[in-house]
Amino acid sequence: MNLKKIIFLFLTCCFSLATAIAQQPTTRKVVDFTGGARSVVTNNSLLVKDTVPDTTTVGKNTGGYALVDLGVNIRPNQTTELMGMFRIRSGYGGFWGAGVTFDVRQLWLKGIIGDIVRYQVGDLNLKQTPFTLYNHRADRFDSLPDVFSLQSDIVDYERFYTGNTWRQQGINVDFGLTFAKGIQGIDFTGYVTRMNATDFLSVPDRLFAGFSAIVVQQEGIKLGYNQSSIFDVKGTSAESPSFSNNVQSLTAYFHRTVQNLDLTLDGEAGKSSYADSRFADRDPLEDYFLYGKLNGLWKNKGIGFNVGYINVGPDFRSMGAQTKEIDYSASPEYFNRYTNGQILRPLDLTDLIGNSNLYRTSISDKLMDIQPAINNVLPYGIATFNRLGAFAGFNYIKVKGLRLDVTQYQLREIRGQGTLALKSFSRTDINARFQIGEVLEWKKKLCVHGGVFLQSTDRKGDLAVEDVSLKTTRLQGGVEVEISKGLDLLGGVVQLNSSGSDFIADRDDYTEIDFFERVDYDLLQQTFAGGLRFRFEKNIYICALYQSSRYNDRTKSMPGFTINQFALIYNMTF
Amino acid sequence: MKKSLILLAIVALFAGCRKETDTFDGVSIQDLYSDFMMLQPFNVSSDSIDFSNGETAVFTALFNKPVNWTLEISGQTSKAKKVITGLSKRIDASNATWDGSTTAFPMFKQEACVVQLLIDGVTDTFQLQTFIKSPKVNEGLVIADYEGGFNSAWTRFVQSGANMDFNIKSDSLCPQGAKYLNMAGTVAWDWLIGLIDYPATAYGGGNTLPLSTNPNNVYFNCLIYGVPNTNESLVLFQFKEDENGDGVYNSNTDDQYDFQITVNWAGWKLVSIRYNDLVSLYNGQPTTANGNATHNPDKIAKVSMLHLANPANGYAHCKIDYLIFTPTPLNP
Numbered sequence: 066m067n068l069k070k071i072i073f074l075f076l077t078c079c080f081s082l083a084t085a086i087a088q089q090p091t092t093r094k095v096v097d098f099t100g101g102a103r104s105v106v107t108n109n110s111l112l113v114k115d116t117v118p119d120t121t122t123v124g125k126n127t128g129g130y131a132l133v134d135l136g137v138n139i140r141p142n143q144t145t146e147l148m149g150m151f152r153i154r155s156g157y158g159g160f161w162g163a164g165v166t167f168d169v170r171q172l173w174l175k176g177i178i179g180d181i182v183r184y185q186v187g188d189l190n191l192k193q194t195p196f197t198l199y200n201h202r203a204d205r206f207d208s209l210p211d212v213f214s215l216q217s218d219i220v221d222y223e224r225f226y227t228g229n230t231w232r233q234q235g236i237n238v239d240f241g242l243t244f245a246k247g248i249q250g251i252d253f254t255g256y257v258t259r260m261n262a263t264d265f266l267s268v269p270d271r272l273f274a275g276f277s278a279i280v281v282q283q284e285g286i287k288l289g290y291n292q293s294s295i296f297d298v299k300g301t302s303a304e305s306p307s308f309s310n311n312v313q314s315l316t317a318y319f320h321r322t323v324q325n326l327d328l329t330l331d332g333e334a335g336k337s338s339y340a341d342s343r344f345a346d347r348d349p350l351e352d353y354f355l356y357g358k359l360n361g362l363w364k365n366k367g368i369g370f371n372v373g374y375i376n377v378g379p380d381f382r383s384m385g386a387q388t389k390e391i392d393y394s395a396s397p398e399y400f401n402r403y404t405n406g407q408i409l410r411p412l413d414l415t416d417l418i419g420n421s422n423l424y425r426t427s428i429s430d431k432l433m434d435i436q437p438a439i440n441n442v443l444p445y446g447i448a449t450f451n452r453l454g455a456f457a458g459f460n461y462i463k464v465k466g467l468r469l470d471v472t473q474y475q476l477r478e479i480r481g482q483g484t485l486a487l488k489s490f491s492r493t494d495i496n497a498r499f500q501i502g503e504v505l506e507w508k509k510k511l512c513v514h515g516g517v518f519l520q521s522t523d524r525k526g527d528l529a530v531e532d533v534s535l536k537t538t539r540l541q542g543g544v545e546v547e548i549s550k551g552l553d554l555l556g557g558v559v560q561l562n563s564s565g566s567d568f569i570a571d572r573d574d575y576t577e578i579d580f581f582e583r584v585d586y587d588l589l590q591q592t593f594a595g596g597l598r599f600r601f602e603k604n605i606y607i608c609a610l611y612q613s614s615r616y617n618d619r620t621k622s623m624p625g626f627t628i629n630q631f632a633l634i635y636n637m638t639f
Numbered sequence: 640m641k642k643s644l645i646l647l648a649i650v651a652l653f654a655g656c657r658k659e660t661d662t663f664d665g666v667s668i669q670d671l672y673s674d675f676m677m678l679q680p681f682n683v684s685s686d687s688i689d690f691s692n693g694e695t696a697v698f699t700a701l702f703n704k705p706v707n708w709t710l711e712i713s714g715q716t717s718k719a720k721k722v723i724t725g726l727s728k729r730i731d732a733s734n735a736t737w738d739g740s741t742t743a744f745p746m747f748k749q750e751a752c753v754v755q756l757l758i759d760g761v762t763d764t765f766q767l768q769t770f771i772k773s774p775k776v777n778e779g780l781v782i783a784d785y786e787g788g789f790n791s792a793w794t795r796f797v798q799s800g801a802n803m804d805f806n807i808k809s810d811s812l813c814p815q816g817a818k819y820l821n822m823a824g825t826v827a828w829d830w831l832i833g834l835i836d837y838p839a840t841a842y843g844g845g846n847t848l849p850l851s852t853n854p855n856n857v858y859f860n861c862l863i864y865g866v867p868n869t870n871e872s873l874v875l876f877q878f879k880e881d882e883n884g885d886g887v888y889n890s891n892t893d894d895q896y897d898f899q900i901t902v903n904w905a906g907w908k909l910v911s912i913r914y915n916d917l918v919s920l921y922n923g924q925p926t927t928a929n930g931n932a933t934h935n936p937d938k939i940a941k942v943s944m945l946h947l948a949n950p951a952n953g954y955a956h957c958k959i960d961y962l963i964f965t966p967t968p969l970n971p
Contacts, residue, residue, distance in 0.1 A: 379664065451664075483668035485661070530672040570665060578665030580705060580726070583672070 100134040101638035111400045114625035121405045129157045145176040182240040190230040197293040198385035200229045201446025208496045210514045210543020210557030212594045216419030223421040232426040233258035249281040269302040285320035307342040312383040332357035339382035344575045352378030367462040379451035379480040386448035389433040395423045414592040415614040432576045438563035442492040466500040486526040493519040510547040535565035553598045561590040587619035605637040670704040681765040690739030691773040698735040707759035716750035739775030740970045744814035744907040779965035785818040792841035797833040800826035805833040814862045814907045819960035822946040834945040846886045854915035854934035860969035864958035867905040872957040873947040874900045881940035882930045888940045894930035902957045911968040
């Protein structure tokens with residue numbers, strides 16, 4: 066029996082079960098259908114700017130797909146809920162079902178045991194703390210204008226990026242205890258997921274497990290202990306390699322209101338160890354970290370601030386928190402190769418914003434590659450190892466319309482990389498969104514958005530060869546205008562300019578440095594987009610989008626190119 | 640809350656005080672981006688090596704920075720070549736130990752060798768000489784290396800086509816020893832050009848080959864030469880097991896496993912397969928074995944080697960040498 070038949074049979078069974086349960090003589094709603102549908106049609110063209118005209122690459126392509134995610138959410142009783150979601154996807158041009166795929170997109174079951182223990186098995190959206198298990202979205206352009214978030218929202222949906230969670234498969238259990246005096250209660254959470262399966266020869270079963278115990282001392286005071294571990298299960302393969310990465314941390318949370326000022330102190334401190342028996346001659350990597358942040362907010366004025374401290378050791382390893390969401394070794398969705406030499410095309414802004422194939426859902430047990438031109442200051446979020454320094458921020462949230470966020474990071478290395486001289490890092494994030502329509506009390510939406518993001522990395526060594534100076538500037542702006550009921554005009558631009566040089570560390574499988582490659586940057590990337598969106602309802606829209614993206618490497622190490630794209634996107638969730 | 644804050648501040652103060660380190664991660668950038676220098680000369684552990692006795696040659700050198708290096712060992716008589724590459728600051732036993740194996744056929748003989756060290760980005764080359772007192776011996780059961788001619792226990796059948804040649808030859812191209820089997824001819828009415836049966840009785844161990852009982856620890860290897868600009872040959876090996884120990888292979892009740900090789904390359908090439916990965920074929924397509932469907936290398940009663948070619952294509956030609964069972968893939 067082939068896969069399509071199995072899936073069809075399974076779908077039929079689920080539908081029959083759902084129908085049967087729905088027809089039960091009860092007033093309580095026990096079955097929901099949930100899911101979404103999307104259709105994307107694109108027309109792309111590539112213009113190559115090389116010293117020799119590119120006569121080899123086919124410069125145009127059209128493509129697209131239609132897909133339906135159909136989920137059945139069943140609650141057979143008050144304490145149990147299960148979800149199965151299937152995806153039917155058809156690539157345009159796949160006639161008579163040739164390009165149709167059937168996948169199980171979600172499958173989980175959750176419930177409550179004895180009104181005490183909540184559990185979920187199957188697919189899980191997990192996060193713990195920023196240093197144990199956390200999706201930092203370090204390289205995601207989360208504050209882009211709306212015209213770009215149409216695409217990045219699709220990436221989030223495809224990769225199950227909900228907040229800072231990672232999509233895993235396993236089991237999650239949580240329960241709480243309350244006390245009459247002394248402390249209010251303790252909340253326990255635990256999970257076990259499978260990172261990879263054994264091949265019965267050299268690859269053992271690898272699990273990722275963790276738990277947290279949060280003591281709620283009184284209203285506004287919480288203290289917690291957290292542990293996460295990646296480990297191999299002994300005896301699951303003929304050879305017995307052994308890998309482990311353990312992180313333990315203490316968290317503290319204090320909240321107090323002084324007159325109109327809400328104060329929150331949030332901190333985490335802990336240590337990690339990393340060992341791999343394949344590298345028997347190496348000592349385990351062990352180090353600690355310390356992180357603290359004080360937030361303040363005058364609610365009546367809409368003004369907030371934050372100050373913080375980061376101290377993450379150079380040998381701190383926490384794969385649950387240091388896995389990057391983007392895999393820079395992945396290929397673009399189209400025009401993978403270009404020029405007459407058919408070299409691999411570098412990823413540009415269009416790819417980073419809208420290509421979900423670049424983004425991963427699984428935790429990596431190795432340090433993933435970073436891209437200094439995108440993020441050199443905190444490439445693994447605040448869990449980035451070898452960083453010491455402080456940050457401060459300011460935000461202004463006027464009740465009507467205006468939101469301004471400013472954050473400044475000043476950091477340095479703790480241990481030198483290839484030299485005793487240390488790099489210093491500076492990052493400035495300024496992002497503003499102004500709902501002009503609300504301020505002027507227009508009935509229709511008018512919103513402008515602007516952002517400036519600056520990064521710099523510097524090192525002054527004993528010899529000029531050790532010097533590093535890399536600056537990256539991202540400027541972005543956008544506008545969203547409702548020109549008639551439900552019909553929006555969208556426009557936006559993003560520009561990324563990287564110049565200078567740095568040394569990229571080439572790391573082995575033990576995450577230690579083998580080599581340094583000096584890379585010079587003088588790279589300008591620009592993406593312009595404009596489009597019309599019609600909103601049928603809140604979660605249903607159709608959009609015609611035109612986007613032009615330029616990649617200009619002024620060091621001439623990679624030929625420049627421009628990709629123009631017209632896209633028609635229909636999207637709905639239900 | 641005040642006490643908790645003070646406690647947290649004290650912890651933070653102590654934890655935040657890191658010692659300044661006097662080391663750095665990775666290789667020195669100063670070394671890496673300075674001019675190349677040889678700090679210890681290029682050397683070899685011995686100028687005369689007996690590989691058959693398990694001896695190895697260890698090359699050593701030390702540079703001022705990590706470099707991409709290539710060692711090329713050339714046999715002066717055989718023209719065999721061994722290539723070892725690496726990226727490091729130091730060449731030593733961990734990355735430059737030679738066990739007498741070859742990268743490009745033929746295999747090394749008893750002969751003088753020239754060893755060249757090439758370094759990326761450096762125009763100078765470094766050279767030394769060594770001598771192979773006795774070449775490497777491969778552990779395993781040799782089915783045929785043709786050095787002693789045709790074994791009288793082997794059975795040969797050759798079609799009566801045109802330009803038929805199913806003979807042992809000797810020339811400078813021979814990858815192992817001095818002789819190999821040439822297989823050539825035109826057979827317009829059949830895929831089969833010729834075959835040789837190698838019965839277990841030819842190897843003095845009784846009715847079955849003296850091999851391990853574990854099919855994961857048995858590899859079959861051979862060297863095949865694809866003749867350039869010639870029609871494609873197929874070489875089919877049949878491993879016939881005598882499972883009931885009655886002394887004969889019965890095609891209806893015993894297993895036969897097959898290994899079909901399409902010779903679509905030019906020059907000598909090593910082909911290796913684990914016995915447990917063999918499948919039964921019928922007209923080139925996988926099928927179920929007729930016996931217990933268990934790979935039993937210790938029960939192989941006969942190995943048959945068939946030279947096949949599409950009759951519509953005409954003349955086909957390839958060469959073969961050094962049929963050997965080994966416990967791991969052959970490292971020639």
